[in-house]
Amino acid sequence: MKNGSIKDVEKKLLSDNWYKLHKYTFKYQRPDGSWETQNREAYDRGNGAAILLYNSKKKTVVLTRQFRMPTYVNGNEDGMMIEVCAGLLDGDDPADCVRKETEEETGYKISNVQKVFQTYMSPGSVTEILYLFVGEYDESMKIGEGGGAEDETENIEVLELDFNDAMKMVASGEIKDAKTIMLLQYAKINALV
Ligand SMILES: Nc1nc2c(ncn2[C@@H]2O[C@H](COP(=O)(O)OP(=O)(O)O[C@H]3O[C@H](CO)[C@@H](O)[C@H](O)[C@@H]3O)[C@@H](O)[C@H]2O)c(=O)[nH]1
């Protein structure tokens, strides 16, 4: 680790049941030069990539709808989340990952994808960097039904929405996923749709 204000980093594995949860104990140098010991837990599920699929002529976007347990246990009544297509890198390059996830989750085979930003989504507790993309789709690219990989229990519903309706769903709270809101706003600001 490169930060000169950090030393004696110890890493203890708390759980590796699915992804990994570690507890880090380290000395952190305060602005006055003194050292204090801190503890922080960090959940490592790897990095991910997500893509907003848009059609500028039809003024539509393709989103997904799926059950997300962590939201269900924290106030999201039916646990369903409307999100841009997204997946974990699993060792892939981010652009290859979004192409693969687009095909698996939405049934569109897309080749041109444009990276727009990368972001830590929850820097206080989750290590993940998310690479965010946009890409134009049309009906000629539809090669399947989507729904998620067959060996995974994802049950993903594919939604094609009018872009203005999607923006209204952000305002109403029906869309409440951060990466999705960021990409819809990117599309609005840059007049993609
Ligand atoms: N058995 C089991 N399966 C799990 C667990 N956690 C995740 N999975 C499964 O692991 C698969 C991961 O699917 P992906 O499409 O690769 O990832 P994702 O969950 O959609 O993640 C994307 O969205 C996240 C939320 O915004 C992002 O955090 C992530 O980077 C990525 O972009 C899914 O089939 C999911 O059901 C778990 O604890 N146990």
Ligand SMILES: [Mg+2]
């Ligand atoms: Mg996914």
